Amino acid sequence: MKGRGCWETASVRSFCSSGCLNKFKKDDSGDDDDEATSPSDKSELHHTIKNLSLKLDDLSTCNDLIAKHGAALQRSLNELDSLKIPSESSEKVKVVNERATLFRITSNAMINACRDFLELAESHSRKWQRALQYERERRIHLEETIEQLAKQHNSLERAFRSAPGRSNNPTKSFSEGSFLTPKEEDSEEDEDTEYFDAMEDSTSFITVITEPNEDRKAEGETEAVSVDEWTTTDNVLDSASFGSKAPPTVKRRSRIPNKPNYSLNLWSIMKNCIGRELSKIPMPVNFNEPLSMLQRLTEDLEYHHLLDKAVNCTNSVEQMCLVAAFSMSSYSTTVHRIAKPFNPMLGETFELDRLDDMGLRSLCEQVSHHPPSAAHYVSSKNGWSLWQEITISSKFRGKYLSIMPLGAIHLEFQASGNHYVWRKSTSTVHNIIVGKLWIDQTGDIEIVNHKTKDRCQMKFLPYSYFSKETARKVTGVVSDSQGKAHYVLSGSWDEQMECAKVVHSSPSSPNLDGKQKTVYQTLPAKLLWKKYPLPENAENMYYFSELALTLNEHEEGVAPTDSRLRPDQRLMEKGQWDEANVEKQRLEEKQRLSRRRRLEANARGNSLNADEAEKEAEVYSPLWFEKRLDPLTGETACVYKGGYWEAKERQDWHMCPNIF
Template sequence: WSCVAATGTGNIIQMGGKMKALPAEMISRNNFSVWSILKKCIGMELSKIAMPVVFNEPLSFLQRISEYMEHTHLIYKACSLSDSIDRMQVVAAFAVSAVASQWERTGKPFNPLLGETFELVREDDGYRLISEQVSHHPPVSAFHAQSLKHEFEFHGSIYPKLKFWGKSVEAEPKGTMTLELLKHKEAYTWTNPMCCVHNIILGKLWIEQYGTVEIVNHSTGDKCVLNFKPCGMFGKELHKVEGHIQDKNKKKRRVIYGKWTECMYSVDPKAYDTHKKLEKKTGDAKKLKQHSCESEEEHEMSEGQETVTVIPGSALLWKITPRPAHSAQMYNFTSFAMTLNELEPGMERLMAPTDCRLRPDIRAMENGDIETASTEKERLEEKQRAARRERSKDEEEWATRWFQLGTNPHTRGEDWIYTGGYFDRNYTDCPNIY
């Protein structure tokens, strides 16, 4: 952790980056039945259902979306490339890497309170991020990240829709991701895939991501279509991502393949087609045992090594960072996630009073105090309801602090736009939400 002077805008503070483990191990969920809570909620949207704190992980959803930034080196790589197709394939790898931390993360992040914020300044990785909970019903989280040397901006807003289907919880992360590479005057947009947590009632929880992700380069007309495959009948497709990049003339230029839990590769379309024909002709010599998605995931985890078949002539675009050895006891957090709630002396006086790190319920859960976490969560939720009733009585509307509703200039769709000023460190008019 470091604190250095910066010109013009007060202090720059490195928020996070040192912590190697949480203060306490994960709280056991063995004595709690999620079915007892969810049995009345089949087919319902879950954002209004109060869930016991034991099913949470000690991070706010605002901190969770900042995990998109774990593989920022890919954005810098894209900035350094002169060819637009080369840039697109690295941007595609970044889009996949942004959801990789969800593997095995079956705990629910805390719902952010209206007006809650999270800042992440990583001098070592050359960027800073600010996010704000801009709406409560429906829940909307807006974020904006920028390179400290003005090389890129990455921003978006997420409207997570959660539904319970009896054995699984499905999360639809509505909202657009926008990545701007400033030197190249390029803007890329995409939406994230669907996410589903299986075996909610019985058995080992496992996560599947599926759906089509379309990345558009609005400057060149290049497009990347990625298919996050559903697990299939016997689990052979579990975690697989396959797609292609086409130029503005719709000519297929590269094929991209891999697994969102492991790695992504790029290969020439002809080499890909040749490999597929050969594979079909010879048949799979190593016929996998026919087993369920769940046992497929267990197989991959026990192997602890890459399970993607590499096509000759492929280039590696991205490989996942191994998780720490004690990750399973720490809510399956990555090393990056471990640092997000870190609160060192000196941080508090610089941060906005609405920052997630100051939330007492999350802090108590991180410290292993489930009772205090539960009491504080209820207190904060009631405080939020009371504030809403007061506003309603006075016919006041909630005013967001750092973002405003506007139009995404690239998609022309509605989006939350960062209005600037957070890092000037003037927080006198921030709401008292804790």
């Protein structure tokens, strides 16, 4: 009996220590999505389930043996019970009897649990096999559809070129719908074009690129220059991503102190919150980066040269391409920036006076604290101005946090009068509870030129582990007031954006759902924008860009409400986080005290009840901005009313509140 018990124990350990469970978890995790439907993986999955079944049979055998020997053990104990033995020994036998019964019950429960596990594993694996097979069939069908579309376009192009009476002028404008080349290259013209498959309710595309013939590359390149209308002499869209930087008259810093290696002790945070009101709980600077939200808003101007380039565009749809690239470029700094900026104090400002090297002046002011809202105005000496009021709305959804910037962004070019309006996309911070934090940008952006009615529809594709799309992909279409597409945009919001001129569009065959898509035939894409490389040692400097490193640099002559003068932010930048937490708590308490004073003053002066007085206390009159009705959006927003730069010239800041 002892020998059998050892064998039973060895069988159970063999099951527990086998790699079958680990193999199954690997197959079920979806980590190898690309290979999940291959015959080798299917064979491995069946082999794993077979091994699990064999182990279950071993457990069933163990169960039978345990039941058999357990019953024999119990009979022996009952026989001992019937013998006349001393009462002390009888008690011990009774205890042994109870333990044997518990052992049998536990063993049976273990066997039943293992059987349930195997049944669940089998049903789950079947479900995943069906899902993977379905996705594989869809992918095959999509590839066949794309191939069919490419063949149809090839035949259409050949038929068009062979049609009688067509023009042989190779320099005819593409905007007129012609796609003509010298006769000797008719059979190969389509090899240098791209095809974008555009969904009706989405601006995502599938691109089919055919390889050009090796023996005609050089000749094709020369020919493309002669027929491509948008490579005109002004080259407005060419090399748009490389902005020339004028040498600054003021030397800017290129680094800040390294981020200290502070471990985030959640208990040290929680114990300071016991017994306190939720609104009075100070969030430590451990979650922050040493910049305010006003400075982060100013970072949108890093690629201002795109707008400087757009000033020279005489074609409004070409200008729209550059505006779209600028709107997307503002997200490139967020990919590694998982820390939150400091929430500005009410009345806090931030100026960026960079006429010398950037050719612009920017001013931000925190105009509301509940909800947090900031107004921003930029004027450029190159002939454009930008303004916005952004209110941050956030929702915590368990595993992730959605951050939704509310408010319209306005951009106007003085010479042409083109006035563009768009809104920001949603930012999502993932793995809030557990895991490594990462940020994604999702949603649709529509940019409208309210003068010409040109539009750009951009789509930020959400990241999916199972998606075959490039991570952080953005697609878009630029169309005129008649809805005719002129350019297709593609890229990723953290790296670059390209645009391709549309020369022909046609509807495709309906898909399985009965929906019809539009196929855009385009010229080869050109680079509009490319992200600047991060400075050396950026990983130890909060992943700040070259511009971000200069934003909190101390400057003389700024307003006393400027973010550079905020003491807790400055202490954090220097690495003195404990002192920064103390200072941050002091500033927040000072802001609450200021609000209470406004509340009391309103209650005394206006004879209001408590609720009305509280509403009045929340109404704050900005110093440099004023509320106006936006005629284009129909919303009320804060617009710059002037006076700041004149006050700076005089160094007259008597009107500024004492917030620090």
